[in-house]
Amino acid sequence: xxxxxxxxxxxxxxxxxxxxxxxxxxxxxxxxxxxxxxxxxxxxxxxxxxxxxxxxxxxxxxxxxxxxxxxxxxxxxxxxxxxxxxxxxxxxxxxxxxxxxxxxxxxxxxxxxxxxxxxxxxxxxxxxxxxxxxxxxxxxxxxxxxxxxxxxxxxxxxxxxxxxxxxxxxxxxxxxxxxxxxxxxxxxxxxxxxxxxxxxxxxxxxxxxxxxxxxxxxxxxxxxxxxxxxxxxxxxxxxxxxxxxxxxxxxxxxxxxxxxxxxxxxxxxxxxxxxxxxxxxxxxxxxxxxxxxxxxxxxxxxxxxxxxxxxxxxxxxxxxxxxxxxxxxxxxxxxxxxxxxxxxxxxxxxxxxxxxxxxxxxxxxx
Numbered sequence: 001x002x003x004x005x006x007x008x009x010x011x012x013x014x015x016x017x018x019x020x021x022x023x024x025x026x027x028x029x030x031x032x033x034x035x036x037x038x039x040x041x042x043x044x045x046x047x048x049x050x051x052x053x054x055x056x057x058x059x060x061x062x063x064x065x066x067x068x069x070x071x072x073x074x075x076x077x078x079x080x081x082x083x084x085x086x087x088x089x090x091x092x093x094x095x096x097x098x099x100x101x102x103x104x105x106x107x108x109x110x111x112x113x114x115x116x117x118x119x120x121x122x123x124x125x126x127x128x129x130x131x132x133x134x135x136x137x138x139x140x141x142x143x144x145x146x147x148x149x150x151x152x153x154x155x156x157x158x159x160x161x162x163x164x165x166x167x168x169x170x171x172x173x174x175x176x177x178x179x180x181x182x183x184x185x186x187x188x189x190x191x192x193x194x195x196x197x198x199x200x201x202x203x204x205x206x207x208x209x210x211x212x213x214x215x216x217x218x219x220x221x222x223x224x225x226x227x228x229x230x231x232x233x234x235x236x237x238x239x240x241x242x243x244x245x246x247x248x249x250x251x252x253x254x255x256x257x258x259x260x261x262x263x264x265x266x267x268x269x270x271x272x273x274x275x276x277x278x279x280x281x282x283x284x285x286x287x288x289x290x291x292x293x294x295x296x297x298x299x300x301x302x303x304x305x306x307x308x309x310x311x312x313x314x315x316x317x318x319x320x321x322x323x324x325x326x327x328x329x330x331x332x333x334x335x336x337x338x339x340x341x342x343x344x345x346x347x348x349x350x351x352x353x354x355x356x357x358x359x360x361x362x363x364x365x366x
Contacts, residue, residue, distance in 0.1 A: 013058075013065065015044065015102040018094070018167075027102075033059040036097055037070075050074050050098035058089070065089055074098035080128045099166055128165045129177045133190065138165050141195045142356035146209065146327065146349045149341050156207030156238070158349065159195035160356045175213070188213035189226050196234050201359035207238035209269060209290075217247045217257075224260045231264045240267030240290060245274075254286040272329070273297075287322040292349070295330025302339035309343065316344040 013029040027044050035042045039053030052072040059066055066086045069076035077096040078087050091106045132138050143157035161171055168174050178187040192210045199206065216223040241261060248254060248270055261268050269290035270283060274297040297312065316326050328340040331350030
C-alpha cells in the first residue's frame with residue numbers, strides 16, 4: 001500500500017540532474033508521494049515540453065521506494081528501459097522523464113558541471129547503450145558529400161552515424177560507451193549496416209565511403225566476414241572502406257584486407273592521414289585507392305608558410321605516384337579549396353561543400 005509520509009532524515013533520497021548544465025543540481029525528495037512534471041503543484045518542475053504536466057511520481061510502500069509513470073505522453077525510463085507499472089528504484093539508478101534524465105542517490109551530492117555531470121553522462125550513456133543497439137530507428141544515418149576538386153560534382157558520400165537516444169546522440173558519446181562495454185566493433189558494423197539500408201532514398205546507387213573501427217583490425221576475419229555480408233545484400237552498391245591511418249602499420253593484416261576488398265569489388269581508403277604516425281613508406285606497402293588528408297593539415301592551408309605548402313605539395317605528388325586519389329578533409333571555405341587545388345588535391349570533403357545530412361538533403365545530387 002502506498003504511504004504518505006516524511007522521509008526519515010537518515011534515508012534522504014536525491015534526484016541529481018544529468019546532462020543539461022543549466023539544470024545540474026540536486027533535488028531532495030523530502031516527502032512522499034513526490035510528483036514530477038511540468039504542471040503546477042508538482043514537487044519537481046521539469047522545464048521541458050516533452051515532459052507531461054503530471055509525468056510521474058515517486059512513493060514508498062512497505063519500506064520500498066517505487067517510481068510510477070502517470071500516463072505521460074513520452075514515457076518514464078529506469079536505466080534505459082521504459083516502465084509500464086510500479087518500478088522499484090535503487091541508489092544509483094538513472095531515471096529519465098521523456099528527454100530529461102536524473103540519477104537517484106541516497107545522499108546529497110554536490111554536482112559540479114565539469115566532473116560530476118561528466119560522470120553522470122557516462123553512466124546514462126552506458127544504461128542507454130542497449131537501446132541504441134536494439135531499437136529500430138535508434139541510429140540515424142547522415143551522409144557528407146565528397147566532391148571533385150575542379151568541377152564540384154559529387155562523386156560519393158561518407159556515411160556517418162548519429163542517434164535518437166538521449167545521452168548518445170553523437171558518435172563520440174556512442175563510441176565512449178561502446179569502449180567501456182568492449183563493443184566498438186559491433187557498433188561500427190551496425191553503422192555500416194544501417195547506412196547501407198537507407199540508401200534507397202537516393203535516386204541511384206551512390207558511391208559510399210564506410211568507416212571501420214580500429215578494433216576491427218584485431219579480428220580481420222570477422223571484419224572481412226561483415227563486409228562480405230554487406231556485398232551479398234548490396235551487390236551493385238559502389239563501396240569504399242575507410243581505415244584509420246593508425247592501423248596501417250600492420251602490413252600483413254592490411255594485405256589480407258586489400259585482397260579481400262578486391263574480391264568484393266570494394267575500394268580502400270586511408271582516413272585522417274597526418275593525424276597519427278603513419279609514414280608514406282608504410283602506405284606504399286599496401287597502397288590505398290584513396291588517401292584522405294586530415295583536417296589538421298588542411299585548416300588555413302592558404303595562410304601556411306612556403307615550407308609547409310611545399311611539403312604538402314610533395315606529399316600530394318608522392319601519394320599520386322602510389323596510384324592513390326588525394327582527398328582534402330575539412331575544407332571550410334573557398335580560400336582553403338583554392339589553395340588545395342593549387343597543391344594538386346583531386347577530391348574535397350568539408351562544410352564548404354556540404355554538411356552531414358540525411359539522404360533527402362542530397363537527392364538532387366544523388
